[in-house]
Amino acid sequence: MPTRATELLRVVHARPGVTRADAARLIGVGTGATTELVGRLGQAELLAQGPTAPSGARGRPTTALIPHPRGPLIAAASITYEAWRVDVVELGGSVLATAGEELAGRGGDEVVAALGAAVRRLRQEYGDRIRGIGIAVPGTVSRDLMLDASNLGWHDVDLAAAWPRAEIFVAGNDATLAASAESRRGTAVGAAVALHLRIEAGLGGAVVDGGKVLIGALGAAGEFGHMPFGDPAVRCPCGAYGCWGAAVDGSALARLLGHEPPRDPITYARRVITSPQPGPAAAAATVATALGRGIAGLVNGLDADLVTLGGLGVDLLAAAPEQLMAAYRAGLMSFRRAAPPPVLPALLGDDGPIAGAAEEAWTALLARLA
């Protein structure tokens, strides 16, 4: 039940620094109710008012709504293949502090323990202002917060150990969370149905429908890499045949170039894609074609009006835009070809997953502050 108070907080979170007059118009309340609302939320140490830059227009100047200096905070974390990081994020998305380090080959439980220690240090510094945590991970997260990251060789890693008994604890796949961030603060703001695809070691993604990320029945939605758009003769490590992901990632490039499967497929793939030599360029073009064809299939089926690419998808789009877009257009249903949904690089880049973790945790917190 969204009350006016949560609506106002959501507006301020989405657009920190809105003027109170604009915010009131956005949620459709009069000036009387606004006074009461802002007063109440100020008392609750959720909102504060700050000065605005002079507008130059006539009329009494308004104030800007900003996060309260003693207001609640969220810890946003991400684990990538190379490092982990924790940010302290206030209402509106600003980062107040950060901590992190390289993975250095440590195991999942060790990394979660190190992350948990960092969260404890930050909680000592910020006290109970930190109300919860969101974590982005390169793998799948079950409902009971167990992480499975096969590309890291991690299985049954208990993420809850980072902060047992946290009031708010959300965790999710990095591509899923990056999609959330793109739809709120990135390229996909305003899209009705945004599709985000992210190629790193494998292909993941997510659909954001009307601002809500589809997380699936088990929290494992967005594994578009395991849709059979690829060559039915190629076996995927997941056990199925013809997986799209196996046609667009580093292993696909290695296969095309007759190389051994690379140990670090991301670095390998980036090197191949950006190589000026004809062999690698042709391989990149082939992979870009497979990417474009699959994107078209997803757009046909999901009726997205915008597609954003993250990770190696950005490099592929830059290296072989003609091939990618040609395959994309050719795969679209005819009625879509007049106005194909744009395929654009994601705005937030490598910060997408951690930004998404912050967004989802803040969304959960705002729902609780009802």
Add this chain to the structure above:
Amino acid sequence: MPTRATELLRVVHARPGVTRADAARLIGVGTGATTELVGRLGQAELLAQGPTAPSGARGRPTTALIPHPRGPLIAAASITYEAWRVDVVELGGSVLATAGEELAGRGGDEVVAALGAAVRRLRQEYGDRIRGIGIAVPGTVSRDLMLDASNLGWHDVDLAAAWPRAEIFVAGNDATLAASAESRRGTAVGAAVALHLRIEAGLGGAVVDGGKVLIGALGAAGEFGHMPFGDPAVRCPCGAYGCWGAAVDGSALARLLGHEPPRDPITYARRVITSPQPGPAAAAATVATALGRGIAGLVNGLDADLVTLGGLGVDLLAAAPEQLMAAYRAGLMSFRRAAPPPVLPALLGDDGPIAGAAEEAWTALLARLA
């Protein structure tokens, strides 16, 4: 902003005949508020109370909440390849009256005009109680209610002509609406993410996430038949290559059997699929395999926990269950194989689309009655 009143109406719509005590517990209000609510909704001619069957338990007996005898109604319509139909549906989904006839080869505008005449007749009978209309059609509907049904040869048919200036007017693809109905009153009740697939002349479907049908940016989501799970050498009428739909419908069976493309692909396909002869049976098995493989891909990507099949999908599942399910299981990501989401026939059968039209129109009406 769902108020208690709309919450109660939604509960009664979902479970007509609930006792008022159960309904109050479901929406979490005390008996005092319930009295006030039921009284208000009775005054507004939205709810009435009826007798309940004796429960046998102790305590004061409660009453059943039922639609008001002068309450609002919805006209639910469907157009299929053979006929059109209009039902008058009350709160809770019961059908009070129905009308319809065969298409008999008429064009889209003529059919919509006939449907509109039937709606006018029903409105004369029921007066302003009929507050809106929902229409299920075998094609795509744009935001401005223009219908495109290429399999019928209809283009730019103005559905709004069936009831211009209707207060509530929703229209959608038959497969999309059938998915909605399945998730509310069919096999998929309670599923977190339900995938419904419907094969008639082509393959369509929809995803229902947490009770909400994903309609896409243009209202054209669910065209899973145009995802490239099929043979890349086969050209689909949509202009793309390798469309899944072209691998599982009547045209695919005809191709496998060396027949000409059939004029009535649905009847043709049903005959082939149910044929006891080895040739047709083998073709059906091949098509069932392609269906199972694609379903697995969609389940992988969308993380559905239940799949329902409608139209010819039911026949395929009955004719070649082993092949379909084997391909399905083989295509699932390994972590899903321990507990594959069930693949079941849809409960509502041919009534799915019209039931879904009623559901969506009622949903819109309930939102307006806030």
Add this chain to the structure above:
DNA sequence: ACAATATGCTCCTGATCCGAGCAAAAGAAG
């Protein structure tokens, strides 16, 4: 008949929100 149990109604209270009217703070015009 009486106890036990579940349900429904009345009345009171508090929270929320809206609108009217007035006050305040800026720019514009003389």
Add this chain to the structure above:
DNA sequence: CTTCTTTTGCTCGGATCAGGAGCATATTGT
């Protein structure tokens, strides 16, 4: 500098809604 215009903010009264305590009601069980 004064006055007018424009926009915004505050106070106050009224309306709606929701929740709870206490009592009334209708059934089953002994």
